[in-house]
Each structure stands twice: as C-alpha cells, then as structure tokens.
Amino acid sequence: MLTNLKEQPKDKILGLMALYREDPRATKIDLGVGVYKDATGVTPVMRAVKAAERRIVEEQTSKAYTGLAGDAGYSTAMRDLLLADSVDPARIAAVATPGGTGAVRQAFELVKQANPNARVFVSNPTWPNHVSILGYLGIEVVKYRYFDTETRAVDFDGMMEDLGDITSGDVVLLHGCCHNPTGANLNLTQWQSVIDLINDKGCLPIIDIAYQGFGDGLEEDAAATRLVASSVPELLIAASCSKNFGIYRERTGLLMAISEKAESTAVTQGNLNHLNRQNFSFPPDHGARVVTTILNDPELKADWMAELEEMRTGMLALRQQLADELQRLSGSDRFGFIAEHRGMFSQIGTTPDLVEKLRADNAIYMVGDSRMNIAGLNAQSVSVLAKAIVDAGI
Structure with a gap:
C-alpha cells in the first residue's frame, strides 16, 4: 500500500534552511526562517520564561x-x-x-x-x-x-x-x-x-x-x-x-x-x-x-513585557538602519517602506531570480518571494545586505 504514496511538494522554507546549513561560507546571512534571533544569531529563552519554568518544576505535582x-x-x-x-x-x-x-x-x-x-x-x-x-x-x-x-x-x-x-x-x-x-x-x-x-x-x-x-x-x-x-x-x-x-x-x-x-x-x-x-x-x-x-504574576509579566519591548524596538532599529543604508548606497528613497513595515518580515518586491542571485553571490538567504526576516540581521550584517541589494539591481 505504501508504494502508492506520491512525493509531496517540498516546503520551500525548510528547503532553504537545509541549503543554509550546508553553505560553508562564513559570511552567510539567514533571512529565511521565521524565528526571532538576537544580535548573536541565537533565539533566546526569555528571562520570564526561565523563571516560570523553574517555578513549574518546583511546584507542579502531576503530569496528568x-x-x-x-x-x-x-x-x-x-x-x-x-x-x-x-x-x-x-x-x-x-x-x-x-x-x-x-x-x-x-x-x-x-x-x-x-x-x-x-x-x-x-x-x-x-x-x-x-x-x-x-x-x-x-x-x-x-x-x-x-x-x-x-x-x-x-x-x-x-x-x-x-x-x-x-x-x-x-x-x-x-x-x-x-x-x-x-x-x-x-x-x-x-x-x-x-x-x-x-x-x-x-x-x-x-x-x-x-x-x-x-x-x-x-x-x-x-x-x-x-x-x-x-x-x-x-x-x-x-x-x-x-x-x-x-x-x-x-x-x-x-x-x-x-x-x-x-x-x-x-x-x-x-x-x-x-x-x-x-x-x-x-x-x-x-x-x-x-x-x-x-x-x-505581576513581576514576571512586567519583566516579560520589558524584554518583549527590547526585542520590538531592536527590530525597528534594524529596519531604520537598513532603510537608511539603502538610501545612502542607492541615492533613492524607494526603500523607505522597510522602516514603515512592522513585525519580523518585509517583502522587498523582487524576482526569484534576483533572490537566487543574492544567495549565490552573497550567501544571503531569503524566501523566493523576497520575504526577509528582519530579526535575522544585526548591526554588522545590515550594511552587507544593503550593498548586495543595490549591487544586484533590486
């Protein structure tokens, strides 16, 4: 019966993750996978989450x-x-x-x-x-x-x-x-x-x-x-x-x-x-x-909200930095939308061919529809991405 099964379409984001892992280039930048990352490229465990987990381990009496x-x-x-x-x-x-x-x-x-x-x-x-x-x-x-x-x-x-x-x-x-x-x-x-x-x-x-x-x-x-x-x-x-x-x-x-x-x-x-x-x-x-x-818990909630706000404002700062750098390099304000968008993602509006060019030439990974995860950047990689976008003619 199992021989009747047909191969399913591959998930493009999971495929992109696999390509990224296999890329030996030290300069590679992952803007594809949709998870938050800090400036070191790590998805951190939030302080309040750690504190809550410790409390649960100590106080929980059943796993029913x-x-x-x-x-x-x-x-x-x-x-x-x-x-x-x-x-x-x-x-x-x-x-x-x-x-x-x-x-x-x-x-x-x-x-x-x-x-x-x-x-x-x-x-x-x-x-x-x-x-x-x-x-x-x-x-x-x-x-x-x-x-x-x-x-x-x-x-x-x-x-x-x-x-x-x-x-x-x-x-x-x-x-x-x-x-x-x-x-x-x-x-x-x-x-x-x-x-x-x-x-x-x-x-x-x-x-x-x-x-x-x-x-x-x-x-x-x-x-x-x-x-x-x-x-x-x-x-x-x-x-x-x-x-x-x-x-x-x-x-x-x-x-x-x-x-x-x-x-x-x-x-x-x-x-x-x-x-x-x-x-x-x-x-x-x-x-x-x-x-x-x-x-x-008022204290845990306050700490969680504070750390979440740090994450949010950090992404806004990266958006503004990228928009400013693109304007500086291109001499155009056509990328100002990046600073206006909200959340982890922006779609820069280019072709799959140019997205592939960014990957092949610059080890920059984003989804084929040009969705990029802003949280995958840091203060240093912003300039690398901006230069690659301008050089590619996007």
Whole structure:
C-alpha cells in the first residue's frame, strides 16, 4: 500500500534552511526562517520564561492530562491579553492547540464542519501554510489583492474590490498585525471599512495573530483584533505564543470562537473540544502553563513585557538602519517602506531570480518571494545586505 504514496511538494522554507546549513561560507546571512534571533544569531529563552519554568518544576505535582480544551486558566489569560474587555467573555469558547498552526488548522476544520461549501478568502500573498492547509482540507481558496509591489504598501482599493465578491457563508482570513510575509498592515480606518463590508456581506472573519507585541506594542497590536471582536457577530481567532514568548518548540497556541449570543457558546465549545479529540486529543500543556504563570504574576509579566519591548524596538532599529543604508548606497528613497513595515518580515518586491542571485553571490538567504526576516540581521550584517541589494539591481 505504501508504494502508492506520491512525493509531496517540498516546503520551500525548510528547503532553504537545509541549503543554509550546508553553505560553508562564513559570511552567510539567514533571512529565511521565521524565528526571532538576537544580535548573536541565537533565539533566546526569555528571562520570564526561565523563571516560570523553574517555578513549574518546583511546584507542579502531576503530569496528568488537562481537559480537551486545555487548562482554563491559559484560555482566560490569553483572552485577557488579546481581547481585554472588547467582548463579553460569555460569548467566547476557546481551546489550546499545538502552536498557532494548530489553531489555524482547527479554525478551518470548524469552518468545514459548520459549512462544507464555504470559500475562504485569503490575502495575496499570505503565509503559505494557510493555502496548504486549506487545500489539504478541500476548502476552496479565493485570493484577494493585498500587497502593491510598486509602493510596497497595502493595495487597499484592490483588496476591497476583491472582497466585494464575498457572499453569505464565506470566510475572510485576516492577519491581526505584522502581516506575514509583507510586513504591511491596515490602519484602523481601513479595518473599519473591512468590518463594515463583513457585516454587510454576512461572512465569517478569521484573524490569525502570531506577532502581538512585535509591531507597535502589545496594546497597539491587539487594537485591530479588538475592534473586529467588538463589531461583528461571530469571529474566530487563531493566536500563537511562539514569537512573543519565544517558546517555538513548546507549540503553544489558542483558538477562540466568538458566538453571536452567549447561549450558543456551549455548543461551540463542544465542537471545539470534539475537534481537539479527533486531531490530537489533549493539547500540550507545558508552554501554556509557562504563559499562564507569566501573565498571572505581576513581576514576571512586567519583566516579560520589558524584554518583549527590547526585542520590538531592536527590530525597528534594524529596519531604520537598513532603510537608511539603502538610501545612502542607492541615492533613492524607494526603500523607505522597510522602516514603515512592522513585525519580523518585509517583502522587498523582487524576482526569484534576483533572490537566487543574492544567495549565490552573497550567501544571503531569503524566501523566493523576497520575504526577509528582519530579526535575522544585526548591526554588522545590515550594511552587507544593503550593498548586495543595490549591487544586484533590486
């Protein structure tokens, strides 16, 4: 039977990681893999995470399963972090998941269960795994314009025109902040226009938010999600703790489902629990317990927020340094968008051939669509990248 299996398409980012590892050049720069790195190229364990883990090791008395939805304290802590008081908690069902990817997968599964004929509108471009998971589940994907490759900003007119094709029962997938892969975000006025369209069309929004705290700040990055949550009857939110808590390998995510009425929450919760049971049964707990410990302890939370702010401002400084260096070398301000984008990523808007040229000539690794991870830079490598970009004629 196994001889009937067909080779699956290779993941481009994982393939890029393999090429990077095999490259013997000491000057190589990894801007492909989507993880935060400090100036030494290390993805650090945050101070508050270490402290929380020590406390858990000392105080935890059992490794028994939590519930199918995970620990209720984790859901509450994450709900408060992301949504604050923007929506009645009685309308919110939630389950812990293996990472943000698990939350996205469960959201799509829930959509298929609720409406097998739903179409999901996704931004062009979007995180490739969105489209891959939807394809695997047999859900129709409709792409809407999002990124203007000339201005390197949001093509909002094109976006709204394409979303005009949505009908009742469809789904629109939105990035809560720090759009991956472009780094270009909607402003709140634009968000309100999207909300008005969603309410007019009667469709279901899904927000994927994986970078809260990496853009303009914890509260600022949650503003759009809170606005949507307070303005629409139903909403799914897939959240990740991988980036802002630095616990990538702990696979810590959360799916929240906001029902129109509190009376529907129990049924929604039961369906979420059922999906967890079918896909992986009980969710992992260690990362969730770390997050809960931090968010419920004022001192640990303050230290976590301080370190997260250091990470955020460090990335903003790298963005500004790169934009300035590119302007100096090129004599043009066409790269000013890099300083305006937010989060770990920017898409510089060039061809796969020129991206390959950067790899072959300069050992600079980025995804073929020209998405680069700003956190893969440091103060020294910025000038190397800038010179390579200008020399390549990008």
